[in-house]
Amino acid sequence: SGMKSYYRYRPSEVVGVITTPDCKAVYDHTGKLVFTSKIQEVGVWNVRQGNLVKSLSYEDNNYPYAPRGEVSTLTRSGDQKSVCVGYTTGEVRVYNYITGAITATFRGHRSAVNVIALDGVNQDGTLLATGGADCDIVVWDQVASQGLVRFREHKDAVTGLAFLDVDDRKFLISVSKDTLLKVWDVENKYCLQTIVGHRSEIWSLAISYQPADQSDLVRVFTGAGDEKIRAYALKHKVLSADGNAPIDEDQLLVYVGSVGRTSNAGGHVDRCASLAVDSSSGLLAAQSAGKIVDIFRIRSKDESKKKTKKRRKRLQEQLEAKSSQSGVKRDADGIALDDPADLQAHDDTHGPILTEWQLVDELESLHTLRTAYCLCIAFAPGGRYIIAGFKDGSIQIFDTASGDSVYSFTADQLPDHEGGNDAKTASGANAVYAIAVRPDGTGFVAGGADKTARFFRFLLGSGSSGVGTGVLQAQCTREMSLPSELLSVKYSHHKGKATGESSTRSPLLVAMALLDHTVRILYDDTLRLCLTLYGHSLPVMCLDIASDNMLVVTGSADKTLKLWGLDFGDCHRSLFGHSDTVTTVQFVAFSHYFFSGSKDGSIRYWDGDRFEQVLYLPGHKGTVWSLGVGLEGAFVFSVGQDRSLRRWMRDTDDLVFVEEEKERALEAQVDQQALAVQSSNSGMVVMLEKDGAAPRDAPATTGATSLIALKGGDLLMQTLDLLEEHVPLPSLESLHVAPDYIGSTREVEIPVLPEVVTTPHSNPMFLSLSPLQYFQRCVTTQIPRADLEASLMVLPMTYVISFLCWLEMMVLHGGVELETSARCLVTLLLCHQRSLSSQSSVLLPHMLRLRQVLTRRMDAYKSMIGMNQAAFRFVQQSIETQEEEKQAITAVFSDPSPSTSHKKRKH
Numbered sequence: 012s013g014m015k016s017y018y019r020y021r022p023s024e025v026v027g028v029i030t031t032p033d034c035k036a037v038y039d040h041t042g043k044l045v046f047t048s049k050i051q052e053v054g055v056w057n058v059r060q061g062n063l064v065k066s067l068s069y070e071d072n073n074y075p076y077a078p079r080g081e082v083s084t085l086t087r088s089g090d091q092k093s094v095c096v097g098y099t100t101g102e103v104r105v106y107n108y109i110t111g112a113i114t115a116t117f118r119g120h121r122s123a124v125n126v127i128a129l130d131g132v133n134q135d136g137t138l139l140a141t142g143g144a145d146c147d148i149v150v151w152d153q154v155a156s157q158g159l160v161r162f163r164e165h166k167d168a169v170t171g172l173a174f175l176d177v178d179d180r181k182f183l184i185s186v187s188k189d190t191l192l193k194v195w196d197v198e199n200k201y202c203l204q205t206i207v208g209h210r211s212e213i214w215s216l217a218i219s220y221q222p223a224d225q226s227d228l229v230r231v232f233t234g235a236g237d238e239k240i241r242a243y244a245l246k247h248k249v250l251s252a253d254g255n256a257p258i259d260e261d262q263l264l265v266y267v268g269s270v271g272r273t274s275n276a277g278g279h280v281d282r283c284a285s286l287a288v289d290s291s292s293g294l295l296a297a298q299s300a301g302k303i304v305d306i307f308r309i310r311s312k313d314e315s316k317k318k319t320k321k322r323r324k325r326l327q328e329q330l331e332a333k334s335s336q337s338g339v340k341r342d343a344d345g346i347a348l349d350d351p352a353d354l355q356a357h358d359d360t361h362g363p364i365l366t367e368w369q370l371v372d373e374l375e376s377l378h379t380l381r382t383a384y385c386l387c388i389a390f391a392p393g394g395r396y397i398i399a400g401f402k403d404g405s406i407q408i409f410d411t412a413s414g415d416s417v418y419s420f421t422a423d424q425l426p427d428h429e430g431g432n433d434a435k436t437a438s439g440a441n442a443v444y445a446i447a448v449r450p451d452g453t454g455f456v457a458g459g460a461d462k463t464a465r466f467f468r469f470l471l472g473s474g475s476s477g478v479g480t481g482v483l484q485a486q487c488t489r490e491m492s493l494p495s496e497l498l499s500v501k502y503s504h505h506k507g508k509a510t511g512e513s514s515t516r517s518p519l520l521v522a523m524a525l526l527d528h529t530v531r532i533l534y535d536d537t538l539r540l541c542l543t544l545y546g547h548s549l550p551v552m553c554l555d556i557a558s559d560n561m562l563v564v565t566g567s568a569d570k571t572l573k574l575w576g577l578d579f580g581d582c583h584r585s586l587f588g589h590s591d592t593v594t595t596v597q598f599v600a601f602s603h604y605f606f607s608g609s610k611d612g613s614i615r616y617w618d619g620d621r622f623e624q625v626l627y628l629p630g631h632k633g634t635v636w637s638l639g640v641g642l643e644g645a646f647v648f649s650v651g652q653d654r655s656l657r658r659w660m661r662d663t664d665d666l667v668f669v670e671e672e673k674e675r676a677l678e679a680q681v682d683q684q685a686l687a688v689q690s691s692n693s694g695m696v697v698m699l700e701k702d703g704a705a706p707r708d709a710p711a712t713t714g715a716t717s718l719i720a721l722k723g724g725d726l727l728m729q730t731l732d733l734l735e736e737h738v739p740l741p742s743l744e745s746l747h748v749a750p751d752y753i754g755s756t757r758e759v760e761i762p763v764l765p766e767v768v769t770t771p772h773s774n775p776m777f778l779s780l781s782p783l784q785y786f787q788r789c790v791t792t793q794i795p796r797a798d799l800e801a802s803l804m805v806l807p808m809t810y811v812i813s814f815l816c817w818l819e820m821m822v823l824h825g826g827v828e829l830e831t832s833a834r835c836l837v838t839l840l841l842c843h844q845r846s847l848s849s850q851s852s853v854l855l856p857h858m859l860r861l862r863q864v865l866t867r868r869m870d871a872y873k874s875m876i877g878m879n880q881a882a883f884r885f886v887q888q889s890i891e892t893q894e895e896e897k898q899a900i901t902a903v904f905s906d907p908s909p910s911t912s913h914k915k916r917k918h
Contacts, residue, residue, distance in 0.1 A: 029054070035285060037085045037094070039108075046094050046108070048082035053096055055108050067096070067106045069113060086127040089135030097124030103141055105153070115156050116797050117141065118720075119149040128172035130181065132220050138197070140183055142169025148185055150197060155830060156796040160200045165189055171216025175229070177245060182263060186213040186233055192243075194263045204262050206243070211236035217286035217295070219309060230309065231264055232295060234283025239269040240297055240307075268319075272297055272305050378414040382407070386459075387445055391469070392452035396483045400443025400457055406467075408483055417482050420467075445500040447521070449535075454488070456521060458497035464523065465490050491538050495527040499553045502535070503560045503577070520577070522563060524551035530565055532580070542580035546573055549592075555605065557598045562619055564605055566593030572607055574619055584622040588615050595637050599644035606647055608635030614649055614659070623669060627676070630657060723794040723802030730789040731813050737774050738767060738782040768820060783824055786817045791831055799831070803838045808846050811839055812854070819857055822864055829868050836861060 030036055034048035044064065047054045053067035080098030087094055088105065093114060096104050101120030104113050120143035130136030138159075139151045148162040148169055167189035174197075175182045182203065183195040190212060194204040215234035231243040243264040274280045281299040288295050293309040310318065384402035391398055396417070397409045408418035444459035458464035466489040472478035503520040519535040530544035530551055549568035556563050556577065563575040572586040572593060591610035598605040603619035612633055616626035633652030640647050647659040768783050777785045794802050806814065815836075822832050840847065847854060 029056075031082070034082050034084060037087050039087060039094075040089075040091045044108075046085050046087070048085065050081055051079045053082055053085065053094065053106065053108075065108065065111055067094070067108060067111055069104060080123075083123045084125060084127055086129065087134065088129060089131055095127045095129070095139065097127050097141065099123040101143060101145070103127060103139075103151075115153060116795060117149075117151050117156070117158070118797060118801075119151070119158055119161070120147060121145040125169055126172045128174055128183075130174035130176075132176075136174070138174065138181075140172050140174065142172050142185060142187075144168040146187070146189075148172065148183070148195070150183065155834075157800065157834065160197070162193075162195055162202065164193065164202055164205075165191065167212075170212075170214050171233070173216055173218045173231075175218060175231070177229075177263070184216060184218065184231055184264075186216045188212040188214075190235070192216075192233060192264075204264060206264065206266070208241065208266060209233070209235050209237075212282070215283050215286040215297075217288045219288045219293075219295070220290045230267075232286055232288065234272075234286050234297055236282040238271050238274070238280040240272060240283065240286070240295075241269045242267050270307060272299065273303050275299075275301050275303060378411065380409060380414050382416075384439075386442055387457075389446045389448050389455065391448065391455075391483060398446055398448070398455060398457075398485075400446050400459065402439045402442045404441025404443060404459070404461065406443060406446075406457055406485075408485060410482075417472075417478075418484050420485065420487065444496070444498055447500045447502050450502050450504050450519070454485070456500055456502075458493070458500060458523070460496050462493045462496055463490055464493060464497055464500070489538070491533075493523065493525060493531075495525040497523055498526060498550060499524040501554055501556050503556050504558050505560070517560065520556075520560075522554055522556060524554045524565065526550045528567075530554060530563070530575075532563075532577070542577075544573075544575050544580055544582070546582050546585075547571070552593060553595045555596050555598050557603055557605075557619070558601050562598075562603055564596050564598065564607075564619065566596045566607055566609075568592040570609075572596065572617070574622065586617060586622060586624070588624050588627075589613065591634075594634060597638045597640045599640055600642060602644070604644065606638050606640060608638050608649060608651070610634040612651070614638070614647070618669075621669075625669060626667060626672065628659060631655065720798050720801030721805055723798050724805035726789060726793060727802060727806060727814065728810055730786060731810050731817070733776060734782055734786060734817065735813065737772065737776075769824065783817070783820060787821055790821075790835065796831075799834065800838045803835060804842055806839075808843060811843050811847070812850070815839065815854070815857070819861055822861060829865070829872060833865055833869075836865070 028049045030047035031050060037046045038044070038058075039046070043058055045056050045058055047056060049066065051068065054063055055065040055067065056062070057064050080100030080102060082096055083099050084097040085094060086097075092107055092109050094106050094108050096106060098104070099122070101118065101122055101124060103117040103119075103124055105115040106112070107114055117139070120141065122144040124141050124143050126142045128140045128142075130138040130140075137152060137154050139153050140148060141151070142148045142165075146163065146165045146167060146169065148165070150159045150162075151157070152159055162183075162185075165185065165187040167187050169185055169187050171184075171186040173184045175184055181197045183197050185193050185195065187193075190207070190209040192206040192209070192213065193202055194206075195201070196203045213233050213235045217232045219228070219230040219232070229245055233241050233243075235241075244267045246262050246265040272280055272283065281301040281303070283297055284300045285298040286295070287298075288309075295307040295309055297305045297307070299305075382399065382401070383405065385399050386402055387400045389398045390396070391408065395411055397411060399407050399409065401407070404421060406420040407416045409415065410417050440460055442460040443457050446455055446457045448455040452469070454466060454468040456464055456466050465487050467485040468488050470484040470486055472480055472482035472484050478484060501522050503517075503522075505517065505519045520532055520541060521535050522530060522532045524530050528545075528547045528550055531540060532542040532544070533539065534541055544563070544565065547565065547567040547569055551565050551567050554563060554565045560577055562583075563577050565573050565575065567573070570587070570589050570591060570593065572588070574583040574586070575581065576583060589607065589609035589611055593607055593609050595608040596605055598619075604625075605617050605619055607615050607617065608631075609615075610633075612629065612631045612635060614628040614630070614635055615624055616628065617623070618625055631649065631651040635649055635651040638647060638649050645661055649657045649659070651657075769781050771777070771779055771781050772785070778788075780788065790799070803814075818832065818835055
C-alpha cells in the first residue's frame with residue numbers, strides 16, 4: 012500500500028484583534044487611515060467607518076518551523092503610500108499599503124526593532140535608520156536596499172531615533188534606556204556627542220523642525236522615566252552672536268531647559284512613553300505610560316527670555332533643595348557595614364559627598380552629607396556613628412541620625428606637632444587612606460600618606476566644651492611612624508580588652524599594608540613587630556584577616572592575590588584571576604571564603620582552603636573600589652568607578668559546582684573564538700577586547716547573518732557548481748593583461764568573450780539562458796538585494812575566485828547593473844583580502860581591468876545624472892518664471908488702483 016498524504020494548513024487571517032499594547036498606532040498622511048499591530052500582521056483601519064481596510068502580512072516559507080516575528084514598531088513613510096514595519100525578529104519590511112506588496116526588506120538586528128526613523132523633514136528621504144533591543148543602530152539606503160553603517164556605542168535598548176539636517180550635514184539623534192542621548196555624524200560615521208544629563212531611562216524623542224532661516228529655533232526634546240521633558244538646541248546657533256557660527260565638531264546640542272509633566276492620581280509620574288511635535292502650531296504633546304497627555308506650547312526666543320527671567324530665582328531654589336537630597340553622583344571609593352548589617356555607608360572619591368543608606372528590601376537613602384574629599388569610612392560600634400578619613404588628613408565622626416559632624420581631628424591638634432603645611436594638605440600628602448575599628452569596639456586606627464599610624468580611643472561627651480552628653484568623641488593615644496605610606500589596615504578578630512589579655516589567648520594583632528610592597532603585622536599592645544610578609548612585586552592595596560585568625564589575604568597592584576598563614580607568615584598560595592590591580596578583598600564571616608574586586612571591573616568569589624575561584628561576577632564598568640560583605644555572606648555590596656552601588660544576593664536554591672563553572676567558562680571562550688573565526692571568514696571584522704565588547708574603531712557590518720543569507724550562499728555555490736560542470740570556464744591566461752599595463756596609465760584592452768559563455772545553453776537547467784545570463788539571474792534576481800552582501804560572506808575561498816571570474820565577464824559584457832557589480836566586488840575584496848593577496852600575481856591584472864571598466868562606466872553615469880539634474884533645474888526655473896509672470900499680469904489687470912476707482916465714482 013502507498014504512503015498516505017495529507018493537506019497542509021497555513022494561517023490565513025487574524026480577527027478579533029485591533030492593536031497590541033507593545034506597538035504604537037500610526038496615522039497615514041491624510042489622517043483617514045490608521046495602522047496598528049495585529050500581532051504578526053499590520054491592520055489598516057478606516058478611522059471614520061471603524062472597519063478594517065487591509066491586513067499587511069508576509070508569507071514565511073519556513074513556517075511553522077521558524078517562528079514568525081510580531082510587529083514591534085510602525086513608521087509612516089513620506090511617499091504617501093508606504094509604511095515601515097519592524098518585527099521582534101530584527102527584520103524591517105516596507106509595505107505598499109495600497110497594494111499590500113512588500114517593496115523592501117532589511118535584516119540587521121539580532122533582536123526586536125524598537126524604533127524606525129526616516130530622513131527628511133517630511134520623512135521623504137532615501138535613508139532609513141533602525142534601532143533595536145540589541146543596542147545597535149543601523150542606517151540603510153532605501154534605494155540600494157543595503158546597510159551603510161552600524162553604530163554600537165549604546166549599552167541598552169535604543170528607544171528613539173531622528174534625523175537632523177544642519178548646514179548641509181546629516182546627523183542622527185538617538186536615545187536609549189542606558190540614559191544617554193547621542194549625536195551621530197552619518198556621513199563620517201562616528202559619534203559626535205554624548206549627553207549624560209538624564210538620570211533615568213530615556214523612552215521618547217522628538218524634534219521641532221523649523222525653516223532654514225530659523226534654524227536657531229530647532230529644538231530636540233527627550234522624555235524619560237522621571238517627571239522632566241528636557242530640551243536641547245543647536246549650540247552654534249544659540250551661543251553665537253549672529254547665529255552663523257560653524258558647527259562645533261565636539262558638541263552639536265546644548266541643554267536649554269526642562270519642563271515638568273503631570274503626575275497621576277497617586278502622585279507618581281509615569282514614564283514618558285511618546286513625544287510628538289507640531290512645528291507649524293508650536294505644540295508639544297507628551298503621552299505618559301498611564302492615561303495622561305500633557306500639551307505644551309513652544310515659546311519664541313523673546314517669550315522664553317521673559318519667562319526665564321521670572322523663574323530663574325525659583326529654579327535656583329529648587330535646584331539647591333534637590334541637591335541637598337541627592338544620592339551618590341560621583342565615584343564611590345569606600346563602603347562599610349555596621350555590625351547588625353542593617354545600615355551601610357560609602358564615600359566619594361571625586362567630590363565632597365558622604366551618603367548613608369538604609370538596608371531594606373530596596374535601598375533607601377537616609378542622609379547625604381556635604382563634606383571634604385572623603386577617602387575611607389567605617390562604622391563605629393552600634394551603627395549610630397560613622398568615622399571618615401579625608402584627603403586633607405582630617406578624621407571626622409558623623410551622627411547618622413542628624414547627619415552632623417560631632418568630632419573632628421587634624422594633626423595640628425597634637426601637642427608635639429610642628430605645624431601644618433597648606434601645600435601638602437591640598438596635594439593630599441596627609442591623606443587618610445585606611446581606617447579600622449578595634450574588634451572590642453574601644454577605638455580605631457587610621458593612617459595614610461603621611462607615613463604615620465594613629466591609634467584612637469572612643470570617649471563619650473560629658474556636656475562640657477560644647478559637646479553634648481553621651482555624644483561619641485575620640486582621643487589620639489598613640490602614634491607610630493612607618494617606613495612607607497599606609498594603604499590598608501585591619502585588626503585580628505580577638506574581642507578582648509585593650510590591655511591585660513589572657514595568656515591562654517593569642518594577642519590582638521594589627522596588619523598594615525604598605526606602599527613598599529610589604530605587609531607588617533604588629534602586636535596591638537606594644538606595637539612590636541610580629542611578622543613581615545614579603546612576596547608582592549608591587550604595592551599591596553588591600554588585605555583582610557579571616558574570622559579564626561588563621562589566614563590573611565592580600566591584593567596587590569601586581570594583579571595577584573596571596574594567602575598567608577598568620578601563625579608563621581608563610582605564603583600558602585598565589586591566586587591569579589584578575590587582569591588589573593586588585594583594589595579590595597574581604598572574607599565572609601566564620602569561613603575562609605572571600606571576595607575580591609579589581610580595576611578590571613569584576614568581582615570574584617574564592618575558596619581560601621582549596622585555593623580556587625568559585626564565581627566570576629562582572630557588572631561594574633570601571634574599577635571596583637570597595638566591598639562590603641553581609642553577615643555570613645547573605646549579600647555583598649560593591650561600589651566602583653561607575654558611581655553605582657550594587658548589591659549581590661545569595662541564592663540558596665541554585666548550587667554552583669566549580670568544575671561546571673570551569674566548563675562553562677571554557678565553552679564561552681570556545682564560542683567566542685568560533686565567533687571571531689566565523690566573523691573573520693565572512694568578512695564581519697570584529698576585534699574582541701578582554702570584556703568581549705567591540706572596540707570603538709572596529710568596523711562592523713550592517714547586515715545580520717540569517718537563514719536567508721545562508722540559503723543565498725548555497726544558491727550561489729550551486730550555480731557556480733553547475734557552471735563549472737557544464738561550461739568550460741575561460742582560462743585566466745586567455746583573459747590575461749600584459750605586464751606593461753600594470754602600474755601604467757594606459758587603458759587595458761577589453762577582450763572578446765567566448766561564444767560558449769554568451770550563447771544559450773542546451774541543458775534545461777539553464778532555462779534557455781546563456782551561462783552568463785544564468786549567473787546574472789542568480790545574482791540580481793534570485794537573491795534579495797538586502798541579503799546579497801551577507802550571502803557573499805558565507806562563500807568559501809574556493810568559490811570566490813570562480814565568482815570573481817564570472818563577475819568580470821559579466822561586467823565586461825555590460826549586461827548587469829553597475830551598482831550590483833561594484834557591491835559584489837567590494838564585499839569580496841573586504842572579506843577575503845588576505846587570501847586574495849596571496850594570489851595577486853594572477854588576480855591583479857583582472858582587478859586592474861575591472862577597476863578601469865567600472866570607473867569608466869561610473870563616470871558615464873555621473874555625467875548622465877549631472878545632465879539630468881541640470882535639465883530638471885532648468886525646467887524648474889522656467890516654471891517658476893512663468894508663474895511669476897502670470898502673477899504679475901493678474902495683479903496689473905485685476906486690481907485697479909485707488910486713484911482710478913476714485914475718478915470713476917466722481918464722474
